[in-house]
Amino acid sequence: MIGEITDSNEKQVIARKVLEALTDWFEIEESREEYISRCVDWTFLAAIEEGKAVGFLCLKETGKATVELAVMGVLKEYHRSGLGRQLVENAKKAARSEGYEFMQVKTVKMGVYEDYDRTNHFYISCGFKELEVFPLYWDEANPCQVYVMSLKS
Numbered sequence: 001m002i003g004e005i006t007d008s009n010e011k012q013v014i015a016r017k018v019l020e021a022l023t024d025w026f027e028i029e030e031s032r033e034e035y036i037s038r039c040v041d042w043t044f045l046a047a048i049e050e051g052k053a054v055g056f057l058c059l060k061e062t063g064k065a066t067v068e069l070a071v072m073g074v075l076k077e078y079h080r081s082g083l084g085r086q087l088v089e090n091a092k093k094a095a096r097s098e099g100y101e102f103m104q105v106k107t108v109k110m111g112v113y114e115d116y117d118r119t120n121h122f123y124i125s126c127g128f129k130e131l132e133v134f135p136l137y138w139d140e141a142n143p144c145q146v147y148v149m150s151l152k153s
Helices: 008-020 029-041 083-097 114-125
Strands: 002-005 043-049 052-061 066-074 102-108 129-139 142-150
Touching: 002 008, 002 083, 008 029, 008 043, 008 052, 008 066, 029 052, 029 066, 043 083, 052 083, 066 083, 083 102, 102 114, 102 129, 114 142
Parallel strands: 066 102
Antiparallel strands: 002 043, 043 052, 052 066, 102 142, 129 142
16 A cells, blocks of 8 residues: 655654665665655655555756655665555655656666666666766766656546
8 A cells, every 4th residue: 555654753763674675776875865855845655565655756846847756765665566656656746746747756877787777677667768867977887867757648
């Protein structure tokens, strides 16, 4: 089940639990802590299985017409179960209901790391299209791929 979480403390507890379990993607502690602290201000959707949060997704506004999928994580034992796709589908509905026309997401460019290649394929399979690569957005070792999708029906 996917549901919106509005309680700031609950958002941080869920984000910490999931991100600290996914250090292959969120290995830099400073970045992890920034997501955990900033998620209280963002739209927060959680995947709940058997009464416990096993994944989440946050949306933040980046422009009047655009929302960014700012951070997303699903515990490894739930990968390839459909929960990530359900989170994205619910995020699209939430963004549309708020009047956004586009959703973007940033990740490491395809071909750099195998784990991120799976992430890229996931976003593409959800309907995101390649927009642009910023080679130095994060650093030389992690070129930033920006994907975008239209939210118009």
